[in-house]
Amino acid sequence: MLPVMAEFKEIDSCIRTSAREHHNINEVFFLCQKAVTHPIAPIYDSKESNLKPAAVSALQRIFYLCDKDQDGLLNDTEINQFQLKCFDKPLSPDDLASVKRSIQRWSNGADSDKGIDVDGFILLNKMFAEKGRHETIWIILRKFQYTDSLSLKDTFLHPKFDVTPFSSAELSPAGYRFFVDLFLLHDKDNDGGLNDSELATLFAPTPGLPPSWIDSSFPSCTVRNEAGYITLQGWLAQWSMTTFEEPKTTLEYLAYLGFESSDRGGTTTALKVTKARKRRNKPGRVERNVFLCYVIGAGGSGKSSLLSAFLNRPFAHTYHPTIKPQIAVNSVELQGGKQCYLILQELGELEPAILENQSKIDACDLLCYTYDSSDPDSFGHIVELRKRHPHLDGLPAVYAALKADQDRAVQRTEVQPDQYTEDLKMPKPLHVTVTWGSISEFFVHLAESATFPSTAFPKNDDEPVDRTGLYMAIGGIVCVSAALVVVWKRSSFLTSSTSS
Numbered sequence: 391m392l393p394v395m396a397e398f399k400e401i402d403s404c405i406r407t408s409a410r411e412h413h414n415i416n417e418v419f420f421l422c423q424k425a426v427t428h429p430i431a432p433i434y435d436s437k438e439s440n441l442k443p444a445a446v447s448a449l450q451r452i453f454y455l456c457d458k459d460q461d462g463l464l465n466d467t468e469i470n471q472f473q474l475k476c477f478d479k480p481l482s483p484d485d486l487a488s489v490k491r492s493i494q495r496w497s498n499g500a501d502s503d504k505g506i507d508v509d510g511f512i513l514l515n516k517m518f519a520e521k522g523r524h525e526t527i528w529i530i531l532r533k534f535q536y537t538d539s540l541s542l543k544d545t546f547l548h549p550k551f552d553v554t555p556f557s558s559a560e561l562s563p564a565g566y567r568f569f570v571d572l573f574l575l576h577d578k579d580n581d582g583g584l585n586d587s588e589l590a591t592l593f594a595p596t597p598g599l600p601p602s603w604i605d606s607s608f609p610s611c612t613v614r615n616e617a618g619y620i621t622l623q624g625w626l627a628q629w630s631m632t633t634f635e636e637p638k639t640t641l642e643y644l645a646y647l648g649f650e651s652s653d654r655g656g657t658t659t660a661l662k663v664t665k666a667r668k669r670r671n672k673p674g675r676v677e678r679n680v681f682l683c684y685v686i687g688a689g690g691s692g693k694s695s696l697l698s699a700f701l702n703r704p705f706a707h708t709y710h711p712t713i714k715p716q717i718a719v720n721s722v723e724l725q726g727g728k729q730c731y732l733i734l735q736e737l738g739e740l741e742p743a744i745l746e747n748q749s750k751i752d753a754c755d756l757l758c759y760t761y762d763s764s765d766p767d768s769f770g771h772i773v774e775l776r777k778r779h780p781h782l783d784g785l786p787a788v789y790a791a792l793k794a795d796q797d798r799a800v801q802r803t804e805v806q807p808d809q810y811t812e813d814l815k816m817p818k819p820l821h822v823t824v825t826w827g828s829i830s831e832f833f834v835h836l837a838e839s840a841t842f843p844s845t846a847f848p849k850n851d852d853e854p855v856d857r858t859g860l861y862m863a864i865g866g867i868v869c870v871s872a873a874l875v876v877v878w879k880r881s882s883f884l885t886s887s888t889s890s
């Protein structure tokens with residue numbers, strides 16, 4: 391058999407057996423079974439005497455995930471954690487020393503005192519394959535959720551996670567913690583930003599940046615430092631937005647990046663679903679932390695500049711009309727210190743299509759109508775738009791008169807903006823400009839309006855609501871009723887005095 395086996399490498403094993411003498415009966419069935427449950431062919435190329443490329447890249451990814459401190463080496467603690475995860479038992483110090491010795495011998499004396507590097511790890515697995523212990527490799531691969539064809543299990547990448555209508559997905563505290571730790575681990579130079587190479591190593595165990603990030607020209611859609619590198623604040627804002635818009639992508643990347651929940655609950659424990667939002671103009675706070683706001687208004691009214699200012703970018707005089715929709719996401723601190731994330735989206739050429747799309751409208755938390763207060767032809771766009779899309783009145787809205795640093799022009803509309811909003815029983819347009827530092831207060835106002843949507847709806851006389859929030863509203867009701875009591879008393883006094 392030996393020459394035959396030497397010629398046909400795909401022969402897994404050969405064993406002498408006899409039914410009459412009951413010799414090696416169990417063994418032959420064991421080998422047959424093993425050939426099926428732990429096949430060598432997908433992981434080892436016997437002709438080349440090498441692990442196959444797909445197996446090598448899976449093992450490299452596993453090495454990377456086990457290298458918790460990202461120093462390029464598995465130290466003793468990391469090796470033990472790996473051993474426990476895969477084989478449910480620790481490695482004895484003697485075994486550990488012998489593993490290291492073998493690697494050292496095979497790799498021509500490379501120093502493995504500090505730990506095992508990725509080449510050593512691959513070499514170790516190659517040794518398993520060569521010694522016929524390839525089931526060990528399969529145990530490792532399967533523990534890390536690989537299928538028999540060496541792809542990651544679909545149920546692992548895409549677990550069941552439903553977002554009910556009128557709800558949204560957000561990161562849970564465990565999810566935020568994971569992304570904070572990941573950022574800090576990869577900011578090797580401690581400059582508070584992830585540069586291109588740091589991002590590349592962070593995304594090494596994944597297929598690369600999520601496609602939607604590339605579409606929204608990441609990282610330009612979120613907060614960056616002076617060098618242009620994404621900051622921790624921007625990183626968390628980016629994941630908040632991804633989770634809001636496509637929770638499946640976040641779940642997929644949590645799996646690729648090695649998220650492990652404390653209670654073995656899987657990647658879905660990093661997410662949560664918000665309460666369904668029913669009547670939008672109901673007074674009170676919406677139980678969400680991530681809000682989507684469409685910024686709509688005439689061309690050149692200053693929408694893109696507003697998005698830039700939201701990301702703390704310096705003001706630019708040059709005008710580049712927006713064609714593709716643009717996004718800016720950042721965190722905002724509400725009055726009282728609570729933090730939320732606001733996604734500002736300028737719709738570009740897709741404005742009519744998005745405003746006609748019911749699911750896009752359902753996903754939107756707030757509209758920000760903008761016009762250029764120095765351009766007499768700017769406000770007309772809002773008037774037209776509201777006429778053309780009457781269903782927009784179902785959304786809370788804020789009116790913004792931009793470029794307040796310039797001379798105010800009389801708008802060529804039938805009614806002037808202040809009167810227009812007053813007729814709608816809406817708060818008057820806020821005059822703001824990105825050239826003043828106080829613009830940040832405007833973003834807080836947007837976030838507050840999304841949080842307390844009833845404040846951004848037409849004022850209802852039966853239910854007086856002030857836009858400074860629910861507490862003010864309650865105060866208002868108390869004041870009105872007190873006034874009514876006084877009036878009633880006076881009139882009853884008058885009637886009683888006249889009758890007497």
Ligand SMILES: Nc1nc2c(ncn2[C@@H]2O[C@H](COP(=O)(O)OP(=O)(O)OP(=O)(O)O)[C@@H](O)[C@H]2O)c(=O)[nH]1
Pocket residue numbers: 687688689690691692693694695696706707708709710711712713736792793794795796822823824825
């Ligand atoms: N003085 C002044 N100029 C501003 C202000 N905001 C924007 N601009 C300028 O107005 C021009 C148009 O601004 P954009 O932000 O590109 O306008 P936009 O609404 O995004 O325009 P479209 O994308 O074409 O719809 C640019 O040249 C800006 O520099 C502001 O507050 N004050």
Ligand SMILES: [Mg+2]
Pocket residue numbers: 693694695710711712736
């Ligand atoms: Mg623009």
